[in-house]
Amino acid sequence: MSDNTIIAKRYATALFQLGQEQSKLDVIETELRALRVIFKGNKGLVQFLKHPRLTVDEKKQLLNDSLKDFSKETLHTLMLLIDRHREEIMIDMIDHFILKMNDLKGIADATVYSVNELSDVEKQRISATFAPKVGKRSLNLTNVIDTSIIGGIRLRVGNRIFDGSVSGKLSRIERQLVSQK
Incomplete structure (x- = not known):
């Protein structure tokens, strides 16, 4: 298992636990499923977010503007990934979260x-x-x-x-x- 997979699982688990505590698992799952469709439909989006000419603040502003209706838990997790330069694991993190939800259901x-x-x-x-x-x-x-x-x-x-x-x-x-x- 690669390091990115392990890290993506940790973020997914943390978001899952936060969703359980806040009773927002279904909301977060819906948001992440929508986000997965966006990422899978636009293959260059992750590469765009990793581009060195974009500052961290510009990346965050782009996500905040695009995903303003998303829950604070989902947005905060995405912001953490950007702060820590982990944009490439966003899709893996979403997939692991959805797997956890599927197991729960x-x-x-x-x-x-x-x-x-x-x-x-x-x-x-x-x-x-x-x-x-x-x-x-x-x-x-x-x-x-x-x-x-x-x-x-x-x-x-x-x-x-x-x-x-x-x-x-x-x-x-x-x-x-x-x-x-």
Whole structure:
């Protein structure tokens, strides 16, 4: 585990504990999810915030102006990261906070690969079927279209993969035939 990951976890844990004490976990989670969308949609934003020509005060002013409706806990954490020149761990910190929230709620993020877009009913059925298998109450599914699986689905929860795709079954049959020779 890299130093940045360890540091990001510490900031996420501190913000999580502060959110618990202030009874603002849901508010902070909503803000951080919105911020994650902003950072992931604008890949150069973190590099911009790390730019040496921007002073710490300019960076703080930019965030204060952009995120003026955010809670003081979230803003204070972001200001600390800027003060300590840790802009590059903002996304990791947000991800770790969301993981802690998901653990608290009994939710896991998962990616489901299918040939076609899944309906909400299909996503709910997949969540209800696989959540108990990974020890969670529900799954927060992201649907990815992948025509190479031919049919069926492939589900990834953390580092676990459940493969019910046609291409996965064909490759298992191929391995069995090759190993029998």
